[in-house]
Structure formats: structure tokens, C-alpha cells
Amino acid sequence: MNILILGGGGREHALAWAVMQNPKCDKLIVAPGNAGIAAIAECASFDVEDGDAVVGFAAENAIDFVIIGPEAPLAAGVADRLRGAGILCFGPSAAAAQLEASKAFTKMICDASGAPTAAYAHFTEAEPARAYIRDQGAPIVVKADGLAAGKGVIVAMSEAEALDAIDDMFGGAFGGAGAEVVIEEFMEGEEASFFILCDGKNILPLGTAQDHKRVGEGDLGPNTGGMGAYSPAPVMTDEITAKAIAEIVQPTVDEMARRGTPYQGVLYAGFMIKDGQPRLVEYNCRFGDPECQVLMMRLGAQALDLLQACAEGRLDQIQATWAEDHAITVVMAAEGYPGDYAKGSVIKGLEALEGDSLNMVFHAGTKRVDGKITANGGRVLNVTARGNTLQEARDRAYATLERIDWPEGFSRSDIGWRAL
Ligand code: AMP
Ligand code: GLY
Numbered sequence: 001m002n003i004l005i006l007g008g009g010g011r012e013h014a015l016a017w018a019v020m021q022n023p024k025c026d027k028l029i030v031a032p033g034n035a036g037i038a039a040i041a042e043c044a045s046f047d048v049e050d051g052d053a054v055v056g057f058a059a060e061n062a063i064d065f066v067i068i069g070p071e072a073p074l075a076a077g078v079a080d081r082l083r084g085a086g087i088l089c090f091g092p093s094a095a096a097a098q099l100e101a102s103k104a105f106t107k108m109i110c111d112a113s114g115a116p117t118a119a120y121a122h123f124t125e126a127e128p129a130r131a132y133i134r135d136q137g138a139p140i141v142v143k144a145d146g147l148a149a150g151k152g153v154i155v156a157m158s159e160a161e162a163l164d165a166i167d168d169m170f171g172g173a174f175g176g177a178g179a180e181v182v183i184e185e186f187m188e189g190e191e192a193s194f195f196i197l198c199d200g201k202n203i204l205p206l207g208t209a210q211d212h213k214r215v216g217e218g219d220l221g222p223n224t225g226g227m228g229a230y231s232p233a234p235v236m237t238d239e240i241t242a243k244a245i246a247e248i249v250q251p252t253v254d255e256m257a258r259r260g261t262p263y264q265g266v267l268y269a270g271f272m273i274k275d276g277q278p279r280l281v282e283y284n285c286r287f288g289d290p291e292c293q294v295l296m297m298r299l300g301a302q303a304l305d306l307l308q309a310c311a312e313g314r315l316d317q318i319q320a321t322w323a324e325d326h327a328i329t330v331v332m333a334a335e336g337y338p339g340d341y342a343k344g345s346v347i348k349g350l351e352a353l354e355g356d357s358l359n360m361v362f363h364a365g366t367k368r369v370d371g372k373i374t375a376n377g378g379r380v381l382n383v384t385a386r387g388n389t390l391q392e393a394r395d396r397a398y399a400t401l402e403r404i405d406w407p408e409g410f411s412r413s414d415i416g417w418r419a420l
Contacts, residue, residue, distance in 0.1 A: 001026055002062050003304075005041075006048040006078070007069025008032040010329075010364035010382040011289035014296035015067060016041050017360060021301035024308075029061060035373050036363025049073045051081030058087050066090070067307060068265075071286050075101040075147060079265070090311045092285050095261035099252070100285040103143045103182040110280060113251035117280040118184040118272075126170040129181055133162045139186035144169050146177030150225050155186065189274030190418075191281065192233040193291055194244060196269065197306060198253050200262030202315040204306070205245065207298065207322075208236040209291040210419065215338055217414050224338045225379055228415030230328040230390060231294040235273055244271060244278040252283070264310065293362050293382045294327035300357060328393045328416050329384040330401055331364070332409045337378035345408035347373045347381070352403065359400055360384045380409060390419055 001024050005012050013036045019025050020040055033043030046053045049072050058066055066082050068074055068091035077094035091097075098105040110117045118141070123129035133140060142165040144152030152174050156162035162183075169178035195206040211229040215221040236244075249269060256263040268284035268291075287295070296303055302321060309318040334341035350373055353361055362384055365377020383401045387393035394416050401411060 001064045003028050003065045003067065004058055004061070004063045005030045005067045005069060006054065006073055008034045008037065009069070009289055010362040010379065011287050011292040012069040013037050013362040013364070014293040014360075014382075014384070015069060015287070015303070017355075017362065018296040018300055018303035019067070022304040024304060029063070031057070034363045034376070035366040035368040036361070038368065049076045049078065051076070051078050054078050055081050055085045055087065058082065059085070064088060065308060065311065069286060071097065071100050071147060071284065074265075074285050088308075088311050090265060090307045092263050092265040093261060096256055096263040096265070097285040099256075099263070099267070099283040101147050103145050103282070104180060106280075106283055107182060109252055109255050113255040115248040115251055115280055116277065118187050120182050120184045123181045123183065124179070126166055129166050129170075129183060130163055132183055133159060133166065136183070136185075138162060141184040141186055142166060142169070143182045143184065144174040144178040145180035145182060146174070148174045148177040150223070152177055187272040187274070187279055187281065189272040189279075190235045192236045192271050192273060193288055194236060194241070194249070194269045194271060195287065195291070195295060196245075196249050196267045197310040197315055198263045198265065198267050199310050199313045199315040200257060200264045201253075201313070203245070203249060203253055204310070204315045204318070204320065205241065206266065206306070206320060207231055207295050208233040208241070209288065209294055210235070211288065211291055212412060212415055217412055222338050224333070226288070226290050227331045227333070227412050228329055229288070229291045229294050230326065230393070230416045230419060231291070231298060232326065234419050240273060240276060240278055243276075244269070248278065248280050264313075266310075289364075290329045290331055290379075290382050293329040293384045297327040297329075297360065297384050297386050298322065298325055325386055325388060326390040326393045327384065327386045328390065328397050329362070329382045330397050330411050330415045331379050332381040332383060332401065332404065332406065332411045333379050334375050334377070335408050335410055341378055342408065343374070343376050344369070345375045345406065347375060347409070348405040349403050353400060358386050359396060361400065361404070375406070375408065383411075390416055394420070
């Protein structure tokens with residue numbers, strides 16, 4: 001099977017690593033890829049959000065299966081184009097990707113399916129939004145409706161902060177993504193992520209994870225794309241998982257099918273859990289990054305069989321085999337992230353690290369320059385490990401991290417603390 005993966009972050013390195021281990025994979029191309037991916041697969045360069053470019057490349061290279069990593073090509077309809085051209089593809093249609101691309105859409109689906117979530121109101125103009133905030137008071141959550149690279153959610157602890165967020169959003173700080181705004185009730189509780197494969201009809205729960213969104217130790221400081229993650233998430237007990245499927249996930253999948261826009265791909269559900277009750281925070285239409293890294297570490301080669309079964313509508317005929325294991329990933333980021341950071345610093349010590357099924361350093365933002373691995377993004381490396389316990393996995397990851405020589409990078413020393 002010739003496989004094409006779209007994307008070039010740690011998520012795609014982990015997907016490529018898992019897919020490569022499956023004997024079914026004859027050839028793997030990743031576009032655009034990164035320096036770590038280039039060590040295990042061919043990398044190609046074309047516009048992955050351009051349906052014509054993707055279909056053309058897939059046809060020329062006799063690609064049998066395309067796995068779409070990030071949300072942007074999904075929201076742009078690349079999966080629709082591939083399916084239209086008769087090419088097997090993992091990832092939802094643009095219509096189904098609205099579950100991530102529009103917060104208001106997701107709220108409407110929750111209303112229609114009765115899924116528990118935060119109370120909300122939807123605005124297309126600033127003045128009524130301001131009035132609503134004054135009426136509701138703080139804390140309150142202000143969200144840009146569209147895709148905003150993870151920056152479109154303001155959890156406002158004061159009314160002033162919420163009103164500022166309204167000014168920013170309607171003032172164009174988030175471009176078109178902020179032209180509409182959803183304002184939500186602030187939910188308390190513990191957050192967890194749940195990844196579910198959906199083939200339009202059947203679902204297959206793929207695993208749980210928790211991530212650390214804040215840049216600083218103790219989960220303090222500005223929000224990031226995620227500074228680390230671990231799987232499984234202890235808060236997602238069997239009982240809460242069953243409840244989340246029955247009350248939130250399955251009703252969503254049923255409602256999407258009923259509307260004629262079946263969801264096919266991985267559904268990434270973020271929950272807030274309090275007193276044994278999960279409520280939906282958000283959906284994403286792709287694997288989380290860095291959550292994917294811990295899921296792939298635990299799944300290994302079978303990931304390809306699962307993604308293929310999902311794309312072929314055969315999830316009712318396959319099962320995921322889980323070991324009683326734990327995985328963790330620690331993000332190494334460039335000094336300054338999530339604010340301004342420099343690119344181009346040299347990372348040493350990676351060559352000496354031999355990856356295996358217990359230990360892998362996935363590359364998130366790297367580039368090979370004159371034979372050296374250099375930093376090429378905010379989040380740069382994902383030091384990932386597996387173990388019989390979370391503690392064992394964590395010790396393993398931090399021991400590997402010690403061997404990486406990159407003075408311009410930093411990481412959190414407390415990934416996994418909540419679960420430990
Ligand atoms: P989202 O992009 O929707 O995942 O939001 C980013 C983060 O904001 C979430 O992971 C939560 O920590 C927080 N958040 C979003 N919505 C709410 C809410 N209604 N109540 C409390 N926290 C929220
Ligand atoms: N780690 C959060 C995300 O992928 O959205």
C-alpha cells in the first residue's frame with residue numbers, strides 16, 4: 001500500500017512512525033514533513049490545502065491511502081476532493097469538519113442531539129454580545145467561531161477581560177474566524193480528551209489522554225498548543241467513558257449522519273468532568289498534537305489497520321488491542337514560545353538516541369540545515385515514552401530529554417503531575 005500523510009508536525013511524525021511499522025505499508029510519503037520524518041519517509045512539498053494539488057500528487061504517485069493530519073486541509077475540503085477522485089482517505093469532509101471549524105455549529109449539534117455542554121449564546125455583532133456579558137457576569141468564556149490556530153478561546157475571569165475579547169474579535173484580531181462569536185458559561189472540573197474513530201455509522205473508541213496547555217510549571221502562564229500529554233487519562237473511568245459515548249459522542253455521530261453529513265475520521269472530544277458527569281468543551285476533527293504521539297506510541301503498527309478500516313467503513317469489523325500500558329510525551333519548545341521565538345538554533349544529541357517501541361523523539365518543528373538538525377518552530381521536539389506505569393514512562397522520557405543538547409530550548413519538568 002502506498003500511503004500519503006499530509007502535515008509536518010509531531011502528530012504526523014508519530015503517525016508516520018506507526019504506519020511504517022505495518023508490513024502493509026510499501027511506500028510512505030509525507031507532505032511537507034520535517035527533519036525527523038525525513039529520516040523514515042520520503043517528504044514532498046506542495047500546498048496540502050489545495051485539493052487539486054493533493055489529488056494530482058496522489059494520482060501521480062499511485063497513492064492508495066491518504067491520511068490527513070491537520071484541520072486546515074480538512075476544513076478546506078481536501079478529503080471531499082480525494083474521495084471524489086476515488087482515492088481512499090482518512091479524515092472528515094468539509095461539512096463534517098465544521099465540528100471543529102465552527103463553534104456555533106457544534107453548539108447547534110449539541111442542541112439537536114441533547115449532548116450536555118456549557119450554556120451559550122451566539123453573536124454576529126459586538127453590542128448584543130457586550131450586553132450579554134454584562135448580564136451574565138464573569139467568569140465567562142468568549143470564543144471566536146472559526147479556526148484560530150488554538151488562540152480563539154478567552155477564558156475571562158473578569159467582565160472587563162471578556163469585553164476586551166469582544167473588542168478584539170469583532171475588531172478583526174482573529175480575521176474571519178472572529179466575525180461570529182460564541183459566549184459560553186464557564187465550566188469547572190477536570191479536562192480530558194477522548195479520541196474516537198467514526199466511519200460515518202460505527203464508532204471505535206481509540207483512547208483517552210490529558211494534555212498540559214499552559215506553558216509554565218503547575219499549569220500556569222499563557223496557553224500553548226500543548227506542552228505535554230499522557231495516555232490514558234485516569235479521570236476517564238469506564239463509567240464516565242460509557243456516559244460520554246452514550247450522551248455525547250454517539251448522539252453527535254447520529255445527528256451528523258441524519259443531516260446527510262456523516263462524520264468519517266477521528267473525532268477528538270474535549271470534556272469537562274465534574275461529579276462524574278462529562279460535558280462537551282469542544283470537538284476537533286483530527287488527532288490532537290501532542291496527544292496523537294502518546295496514542296501512536298501505545299497503538300504501534302495496528303494504527304494503520306484501524307485508520308484504514310475507518311476510511312473503508314468497516315469499524316464494526318475491527319478492534320484495537322490495548323496493552324495495560326501508559327505513554328507520555330514532553331514537548332521541547334523554543335525559548336520564548338508561545339510568544340516570539342527564534343528559529344535556526346542547532347539541536348545536538350539526537351543522533352545518539354535510538355528510537356524503539358518504548359522511547360521515541362518525535363520531531364514537531366525541525367529542519368535539516370547543512371547536515372544539522374535545527375529548530376524550525378515554537379514546539380520543536382516531543383520526547384515520548386511508554387511504560388507499565390505512568391511513572392515508568394515519565395522517568396524514561398525525562399531520561400531521554402536529559403541527553404538532548406539544545407540550550408535554546410525549554411520544557412516543563414512536571415508533565416503528568418495531575419495523574420501522579
Ligand atoms: P477550546 O479551544 O474550545 O478547547 O478551548 C481551549 C480551552 O479553554 C479548553 O481546553 C478549556 O481549558 C478552556 N475552555 C473552553 N471552553 C470552556 C468553558 N466553557 N468553561 C471552562 N473552560 C473552557
Ligand atoms: N493539544 C491540543 C490540540 O491538538 O488541539
